[in-house]
Amino acid sequence: MGKLWNSFKIAFAMYSKIPMPKADWEKDNMRYMMCFFPLIGVVIGIASILFSQAAQWLEAGTLLRAAGYVLIPVLITGGIHLDGLLDTADALSSYQTRERKLEILKDSHAGAFAVITACCYFTASLGIWSELGEEEVRLLAGGYVMSRAFSGLAVASFPSAKKSGTVAMFADAAQKRCVEISLAALLILSGVYMCLMDGKLGAAAVAGACLTFLYYYRMSKKQFGGITGDLAGFFLQICELVMAAAVYLAGRF
16 A cells, blocks of 8 residues: 555656655655556546636636636646647657657757747637537546546557656556556546547547547657657647547537
């Protein structure tokens, strides 16, 4: 139980801004860290639903509601996945060699393409969320779990681009069989939840997540030779945007 509790604390300390008791960041305590990663998605989903109810009670306008849905994940995670999205945008837009792209991922400075990507991403997110109703917001609460379950599965099963770094460290420390089973279970549960909320919209969200996961695998292997922590953040942000867009489109056709 001690290792599980430490893995839980490390997951929330690493991937959220939620205060956690001090954890011992030893390799042995990271074995099951990815099993708890999707639970941060549960927190984001609940926060989004509560915000939706509060906004309805306050009779908030469409734009304010959309801004809340876009900002809640950033506030809870501290923007750690957004950082990966922007670093990856810079690397992909460089059209350099694989080695140079990996160097760009490590660069702490934001390039022009990172800024452009941030503006486009938030504009697209705000536009899509402004078109979604309360029931669609409730459905997509499950998407925050699904995106993280897929991301964790990638860490456990995809090749790492580097022998060192966050992803390589966690993948090496993970009890892969246990991690894969637990994440697969959470993946199925989140998919079932969304489909029970609405069969057509839930299926659209799941399909969007699966297609993004496939793209993530092929892109990361071709462009970088495997995944890194930044690429994992890139996938998560794109996956959640695609799921929201898929729900919007499915609801209009």
